[in-house]
Amino acid sequence: MPRISPWGSADEVFNGLEGTWDLVRTIEKQATMAGIAVFTPQHATMLKYREDGRIRLADGKELDAHREYRFERAAGGFAVYFEEEPPRLFHRIRIVRDADALAGSASHLCTPDTYDSAYRFLVDGSFTIRHTVRGPRKDYVSATVFRRRREP
Numbered sequence: 001m002p003r004i005s006p007w008g009s010a011d012e013v014f015n016g017l018e019g020t021w022d023l024v025r026t027i028e029k030q031a032t033m034a035g036i037a038v039f040t041p042q043h044a045t046m047l048k049y050r051e052d053g054r055i056r057l058a059d060g061k062e063l064d065a066h067r068e069y070r071f072e073r074a075a076g077g078f079a080v081y082f083e084e085e086p087p088r089l090f091h092r093i094r095i096v097r098d099a100d101a102l103a104g105s106a107s108h109l110c111t112p113d114t115y116d117s118a119y120r121f122l123v124d125g126s127f128t129i130r131h132t133v134r135g136p137r138k139d140y141v142s143a144t145v146f147r148r149r150r151e152p
Helices: 010-017
Strands: 019-027 031-043 046-057 062-074 077-082 088-094 096-098 101-110 113-121 127-134 139-148
Touching: 010 062, 010 077, 010 101, 019 046, 031 062, 088 113
Parallel strands: none
Antiparallel strands: 019 031, 019 139, 031 046, 046 062, 062 077, 077 088, 088 101, 096 101, 101 113, 113 127, 127 139
């Protein structure tokens, strides 16, 4: 019997993103990252995403990193935009049920490379984002796990 997802329906996932998350990322054969991601409401249909963390490269070098996006509510999922003016679409995610999880995927051509992205919203309240990047300039998989930050 499938467990009940705390994410609700595909249309409710966007609401569950708001707040602070711990993130752990692995970039295949290149780096790892640990940090915090925050989804901040801009208005009823827009969340600003900002992640801050520390990257450890395969050679042991460490550096600070951050990234920003805009998430916009859409029927059955959401759209992700690069944080720039004017906003530029990264991808649209349509969410469907996948066993006990909710999931969505999309592709983005960043000429000449392609980003195939997969989101999974899990029954334990966490979610994952996996980007498989292929092309003449890039060839790697970036996998990130997000867990709701527990305040002490």
